[in-house]
Amino acid sequence: MAILKGAALVGQSGGPTAAINATLAGVIRGAFEAKDAITKLYGMRNGIEGFLAERTIDLTATFSNEAGALDEEKLNLLAGTPAAGLGSCRKKLPDPDADPEFFAGLIALFKKYDIRYFFYIGGNDSMDTVAKLTKYLKTTDYEMRAVGVPKTIDNDLAATDHAPGYGSAAKYIASTMQEIIRDCAVYTVPAVTVVEVMGRDAGWLTASAALPRIINGTAPDYVYLPEVNFDTDAFINDIRAALDKHPNVVIAASEGIRFADGRYVGESSQSGATDVFGHKYLGGTGKTLEGIVKDTFGCKVRSIELNLPQRCAAHLQSKTDIDESRGVGRAAVGFAVEGTSGVMATIQRADGAEYKAEFVPMEIAGIANQVRSVPREYITDAGNNVTDECLNYIKPLIQGETETAFKDGLPVHIIL
């Protein structure tokens, strides 16, 4: 096959993670390694939305050292910087059949910059963008290749064994749960601590809170995932049983847990419900569960929302996750240069007792807009915890630590 020569364009989209810049670093490395084909690598500022306004950055120039080679130190700093360094957006593209003019305009812009390679790092919505562009490209004679690169702390992307960013988030959540459990253990007064974990539709992040159990025996008493309907009576019975065993009860609950009727548990806190003192609950799943415990048991109770640090705590990245994030970004460029288009670069778990990841291109059309939930068999029959099998799936993804660069006491971030 003749080499397709031209510029490449890379963007980041959707919610940030602690690893999405590592994937960008991988794409940059791939582009530097493919200089026969890729004449220049542009970064879109704020995703496709910024590109439509022609807001770009020359990443080839930015990451070249004085000798014109890849600046490895700068690339490492990028990989250790949390959140999308190029900026992000949440733009949903129209369907090519419904709005071909939109895509004609997009192609005109690609032509203007001689862009022949398109890499988009993101989650479900971003893969939808790649799928739509792929669909439209089939109707034109403009030769270009589009490859999606996965990213989501939620780990809910289909077709890939797991998503870059998930391992670091899981490591942060598991480590923080350990620290919270230590903190909660210091008093002898009965107390319940509710830790609210991200994950609107999939419980992978919440499951990771139980990870210390198979590593060193420390674990929250229960984890509640959105894959199982939340039942208030069963929850109260769980807490009662735990309080019977020990004074310091710690549980993890997904922000996305729902009642059988589909209402989010966190929703009830905005519906005018009041606590025993007549105060409105503050909102959120953790606060609602806090209220239930306070009303039922009258004991000390608090809720902790792990919040944004779950997705941006780059100072505690998983080395496995970062190595894979960089690797899959680099592999995506390789696939495209070799002639592949309309795919997502996925991570597959190789067969064998030892954990090993492989990067495999998968047809993009079947991926976008699916949600990969925690399978029911990974959750205990009682629905209030995950199985060891589930934790054994997660465990390899949090292994190893990256060397965070510090200067004057603080982590060093790079700003593009």
Next chain:
Amino acid sequence: MAILKGAALVGQSGGPTAAINATLAGVIRGAFEAKDAITKLYGMRNGIEGFLAERTIDLTATFSNEAGALDEEKLNLLAGTPAAGLGSCRKKLPDPDADPEFFAGLIALFKKYDIRYFFYIGGNDSMDTVAKLTKYLKTTDYEMRAVGVPKTIDNDLAATDHAPGYGSAAKYIASTMQEIIRDCAVYTVPAVTVVEVMGRDAGWLTASAALPRIINGTAPDYVYLPEVNFDTDAFINDIRAALDKHPNVVIAASEGIRFADGRYVGESSQSGATDVFGHKYLGGTGKTLEGIVKDTFGCKVRSIELNLPQRCAAHLQSKTDIDESRGVGRAAVGFAVEGTSGVMATIQRADGAEYKAEFVPMEIAGIANQVRSVPREYITDAGNNVTDECLNYIKPLIQGETETAFKDGLPVHIIL
């Protein structure tokens, strides 16, 4: 002076920190080094409350290796473990004049175990315990020495330049603020993020959120401390000015900010419950400010409560803080063995351009139950930020990183 020979007793009290076990490690080292005087080191489980129930642990045995010497590796693990390893309590002792029988009972227990040295690691309330014991000891002929060892992430203890635990909390807060600022920068839509920081009466922790400003130029737009009355109109004007400058506004606010009439800003969302010392439970400050911004500007707004990780994120300890925490614990033992009693072992900043800490014993009676606030001259005239001078005071305390021990992807903690 003749050597006072006998057992020593050490306890931890009040809220946990990421460094209080490092101080315990220092006391353990000090006791091992003073074997001429200290025959055995007991740890109180759950502070003085546990000791009254004779719940103790033999720390000399626990931290001896097979050769009978100090097990350095175990001691390092202890110093890297967050929260009070011995457990804690919030017991307030009676005044010796009002209830001498209580102290007579306590001394009887000391005699039973031949305890001649008493070390209590904690904040204001713990120093109150040491002060009361000191006061009672003057009325008896039982020879023993009591030394307080400071601990508080709040940094509000009097007589010491800063408190062990503060540096690690400040490092965590400053690092996390950087990460949150990176995360918030990815979108172009106007958004306000309110980060709620611990600190009921003193704004030292909230001030640390601005620390990146003098290190690398990254900083929240404003920091609101409890030392300045909170004014809603001024706050709204601040936010408006920031939104005029850039779309991603990030502010830090102390949980303890108050209106001019003394009401806590977060009080509206609280139950009004107080702890045994009469401290009000706080926590709704971020939510209240979120509501004000939403009502006024209608833009995207969220609040993040940094919560417990501020005091238990041992995976991101400050080396300076941990070195000093260990050092001051060891020094406390040295002071007592040399004949000093009724003091708190403090940290003083040596004169000179280079930062250097010295450990100095200070009379306990004047210390307990004082609050060392952020001085007004460390806060800008507008009252919505801290000065560079304030940040230069904090900066040395977050320098350096400890080597967290990891096993199978998670930090290793020791459970006593």
